[in-house]
Amino acid sequence: MSVSKTIVISCAGMGTRLGIGSTKALIDIDGKPLIIRQLELLKDFDDIRIVVGYQMEKVIEVVNSYRKDILFVFNHNYRNTGTGGSFSLAIKHAADMVVSLDGDLLVHPEDLMRVLNSDKECVCGGIPCTEDPMLMKTLTQNGQIYGVGFSREEGEYEWTGLAQVKTSRLTPGDRHVCDMLVPLLPLPMELIRTKEIDTMSDYEHAVAWVRSGYAD
Amino acid sequence: MSGYVFLFDLDATITKAEILPEIAVKIDKQQEMRDLTERTMTGEIPFDHSFLERVKLLSEIPVSTVKEIIDKVPLNEKLVDFIRENHERCYIVTGNLDVWIEDLMKKLGMEGHYFCSKAEVKDDRIVSVDHVVDKGEVIASFAGQPFVAVGDGNNDAQMIAAAEVGIGFGGVREIAPAVLKCATHATYSEDRLCQFLKQLL
Numbered sequence: 001m002s003v004s005k006t007i008v009i010s011c012a013g014m015g016t017r018l019g020i021g022s023t024k025a026l027i028d029i030d031g032k033p034l035i036i037r038q039l040e041l042l043k044d045f046d047d048i049r050i051v052v053g054y055q056m057e058k059v060i061e062v063v064n065s066y067r068k069d070i071l072f073v074f075n076h077n078y079r080n081t082g083t084g085g086s087f088s089l090a091i092k093h094a095a096d097m098v099v100s101l102d103g104d105l106l107v108h109p110e111d112l113m114r115v116l117n118s119d120k121e122c123v124c125g126g127i128p129c130t131e132d133p134m135l136m137k138t139l140t141q142n143g144q145i146y147g148v149g150f151s152r153e154e155g156e157y158e159w160t161g162l163a164q165v166k167t168s169r170l171t172p173g174d175r176h177v178c179d180m181l182v183p184l185l186p187l188p189m190e191l192i193r194t195k196e197i198d199t200m201s202d203y204e205h206a207v208a209w210v211r212s213g214y215a216d
Numbered sequence: 217m218s219g220y221v222f223l224f225d226l227d228a229t230i231t232k233a234e235i236l237p238e239i240a241v242k243i244d245k246q247q248e249m250r251d252l253t254e255r256t257m258t259g260e261i262p263f264d265h266s267f268l269e270r271v272k273l274l275s276e277i278p279v280s281t282v283k284e285i286i287d288k289v290p291l292n293e294k295l296v297d298f299i300r301e302n303h304e305r306c307y308i309v310t311g312n313l314d315v316w317i318e319d320l321m322k323k324l325g326m327e328g329h330y331f332c333s334k335a336e337v338k339d340d341r342i343v344s345v346d347h348v349v350d351k352g353e354v355i356a357s358f359a360g361q362p363f364v365a366v367g368d369g370n371n372d373a374q375m376i377a378a379a380e381v382g383i384g385f386g387g388v389r390e391i392a393p394a395v396l397k398c399a400t401h402a403t404y405s406e407d408r409l410c411q412f413l414k415q416l417l
Contacts, residue, residue: 047411056396060404069405071412076397089400093218093381093415 003119004095010086011103012053012078023055025103030210036066051086053078081174088172100177102161104197106206108214111192121165123147124192125157133158146186150178160194225367226310228388232290236270263371264348267311278340282316294410300325311349351375370394
């Protein structure tokens with residue numbers, strides 16, 4: 001890895017759909033909070049920024065108990081902004097390349113490392129599996145899949161929230177990360193295995209997935 | 217280059233310990249000092265009032281002795297390096313007294329680059345405090361100049377809220393809730409703080 005890289009984990013949201021009364025990053029996945037499972041994979045990276053809002057003190061406390069050299073970014077307006085709002089705050093004064101990772105996403109460790117160890121821009125898609133997915137429209141050229149658009153109606157792959165792009169190409173916004181990526185499309189797509197945790201049934205699947213050693 | 221100037225709190229941001237409690241140890245008044253400091257940091261007692269009380273507590277110690285104690289207070293050395301390397305763009309904003317910290321400011325290369333409270337000294341003793349720093353007034357003097365502010369205590373909140381980039385630093389002690397409420401960033405690691413400050417240059 002030769003380019004400098006900032007990894008942004010967005011943990012500001014409330015996770016209301018899950019009904020657990022805590023922000024989703026803190027949810028226990030087989031004995032460890034989700035945020036710690038993510039950080040365990042990021043031990044070789046030195047510019048990690050965690051965006052906090054809802055229950056910020058609790059998130060900070062849990063993260064601090066595992067690793068101190070984290071930069072917390074505050075999204076005080078988390079009730080009125082989407083992941084794009086959080087991401088926009090975190091990319092100010094960031095390294096050349098920036099990675100967006102949602103705090104409620106479990107990524108197969110091999111897939112996450114493949115993306116992070118590359119210096120190429122990409123958007124990450126998965127096989128659609130959530131109840132109301134944001135889909136990615138794609139096209140394939142010379143064996144490479146490219147993400148060309150986002151849509152609720154059509155697309156072969158589900159947008160996962162994981163992307164890696166050059167910081168200087170991004171324009172801040174307060175809606176969703178995918179809205180910020182639209183002007184950059186087409187971008188090469190990486191197919192990754194993930195479990196997003198929106199509902200109680202997603203949660204159970206995620207726990208089972210980790211317990212099985214990420215077996216499909 | 218960003219053009220930011222950098223404003224730093226002194227106690228528990230640049231120093232690895234609160235300075236006044238370090239002095240209180242010498243005259244066995246650490247309990248009274250600790251109580252006052254805690255209640256100030258959480259915002260229970262207004263800073264001005266508490267500061268005058270704390271100075272009163274310490275006024276029996278010769279100024280020269282206080283300076284010697286301050287000289288031995290350990291510093292966050294990487295942060296000190298950042299300040300020395302970028303001294304033209306850095307300022308210290310502290311409630312501490314000019315007559316106590318002047319040597320430390322010299323050591324940091326911050327002569328003429330600090331805002332603090334002011335006291336009158338006679339025969340090596342403080343006879344009166346003439347001015348308690350108002351961090352709000354200090355930031356008003358930077359009007360129109362985008363700045364970065366770093367601090368940890370309740371009395372830094374105003375400066376941190378007004379900053380373009382307001383950083384709560386919890387490397388020495390917990391960051392005050394009032395700071396968490398208005399900061400744009402926070403970190404609990406000196407390395408991480410210095411890395412981010414360099415990204416802000």
